[in-house]
Amino acid sequence: MTISANVAHLLVQVVDATSDAVLIIDGGQNIIYANHGVTIVFGHDAASLIGQPLDLLLPARYQSRHAALVRGFGEAPEQARRMGERRDIVGVRQNGEEFPAEAGITRITEGGETYYSVILRDISDRRRRDEELRLKSNQLAVMSERTRLARDLHDAVTQSLFSASIMAELLPQTWERDLEAGRRQLEDIRRLNRSALAEMRSLLIELRPSALTESRLSDLIRQLANASSSRLGIQIDVQADEQTRLPGDVQVAFYRIAQESLHNVAKHSRATEASIQINTRQSGAMMLIHDNGTGFNLNAVAGTNFGLRIMRERAAEIGAALDIDSAVGTGTDILLTWEWQEK
Numbered sequence: 001m002t003i004s005a006n007v008a009h010l011l012v013q014v015v016d017a018t019s020d021a022v023l024i025i026d027g028g029q030n031i032i033y034a035n036h037g038v039t040i041v042f043g044h045d046a047a048s049l050i051g052q053p054l055d056l057l058l059p060a061r062y063q064s065r066h067a068a069l070v071r072g073f074g075e076a077p078e079q080a081r082r083m084g085e086r087r088d089i090v091g092v093r094q095n096g097e098e099f100p101a102e103a104g105i106t107r108i109t110e111g112g113e114t115y116y117s118v119i120l121r122d123i124s125d126r127r128r129r130d131e132e133l134r135l136k137s138n139q140l141a142v143m144s145e146r147t148r149l150a151r152d153l154h155d156a157v158t159q160s161l162f163s164a165s166i167m168a169e170l171l172p173q174t175w176e177r178d179l180e181a182g183r184r185q186l187e188d189i190r191r192l193n194r195s196a197l198a199e200m201r202s203l204l205i206e207l208r209p210s211a212l213t214e215s216r217l218s219d220l221i222r223q224l225a226n227a228s229s230s231r232l233g234i235q236i237d238v239q240a241d242e243q244t245r246l247p248g249d250v251q252v253a254f255y256r257i258a259q260e261s262l263h264n265v266a267k268h269s270r271a272t273e274a275s276i277q278i279n280t281r282q283s284g285a286m287m288l289i290h291d292n293g294t295g296f297n298l299n300a301v302a303g304t305n306f307g308l309r310i311m312r313e314r315a316a317e318i319g320a321a322l323d324i325d326s327a328v329g330t331g332t333d334i335l336l337t338w339e340w341q342e343k
Helices: 005-017 036-042 060-075 124-177 179-207 217-232 248-269 306-317
Strands: 021-025 031-034 080-083 089-092 098-110 113-122 235-242 273-281 284-291 321-326 332-339
Touching (some): 021 036, 060 098, 179 217, 217 235, 217 248, 217 273, 248 306, 306 321
Antiparallel strands (some): 089 098, 098 113, 273 284, 284 332, 321 332
16 A cells, blocks of 8 residues: 555645654665754754764764664564663764653565664653652651651650650659659659650651661661650660661661551550560571550551551662561561562
C-alpha cells in the first residue's frame, strides 16, 4: 500500500509544524532532512544542515558513543527504539549551549538503503520544573522538621523545665512541712531535669544531621531511648552488638524507624516497659523493638496508620524488610532486617 503525493505533502507539513526536532539521517549518519523544529530546538537553519554530519548537534564527548549506538540499532531486530533509557540524551545548540533531551529513533529501509528518522524533544523546561518541585519539596520537609523540633522542644523540654522550676520554688515549704514529701519532690525535680537533658541531647542530634552518620548506631539509639524513657516514665532497655558500621543512609533509616516506633509507643501503646535489640555484622543488620503495651489489630490499621506507612517507606528505601507483629492485648514487636549487597 502506498500513499498519494497529496497525503505525503500533508505529512511533511505536519512534521514541519511540530516544535520537536525531526531529522532523517542516512547510513553514514549524515542529515538528509531537517524540519523547522530543528531550528527551534538547535538554533540552526534547517536547510543549512542538509548534508552535515549528525555530530554537529551533539557535544564532542558524546559523538563516538552515539555513532556506535546508532550502528548497533541498525543491526538490531526492532524497528524503533527510545533513546536515552539508560543515559541522558544531550544536544548542543548553535551557540554552544547544551540541553537535556528525550528522543526516539526509527529505522527505515528504502531501495536497499537504510535510513534513520530521529524525533528529539528539548526537556530543559521540564527538568527545570522538576528541580523547582524537588527544591520546594525539600523546603517543605525542612519546615516540617523544624516545626516538629519546635513542638518537641516546647512539649518535652520547656514543660519539664517549667515544672521543675515551680517544684523547686515550692520545695522549701514542702520540706519544712513534710520531710518525706520534700524528698519525693526533690526526686521529681531530678527526674524532670534528667528528662529535659535527655530530650535536649536528642534534639541537638536532630539539629546536626551529620551526627546521625558520624556517631555509632548504638549510641544514637541509647540516646533516643533515654529521651523516650524520661518522657514516658518507663524503662527502655537497649542491647547492642555492633560489630561494623553501617552505610550512612542505612544508619539514618534505622534511627528514624526506631524514633517512629518509640513515638508510637508513647502515643498509643500505654506500655510499662520496652526494649530495643541491635545487631550489626558484615553481612547486614537487625533491630528488634518490643513493647508490652495494648497492641493493635494490624488488619484494622493497614493503609491508614501514617507512622507505620512512614516506617515501611524508610525500610523500602534501603532495601530492608520490616515485619510488624501485634495483636490487641499482646504488645508489639517491630523487626527490621537489612542485608549488605555489593553495588
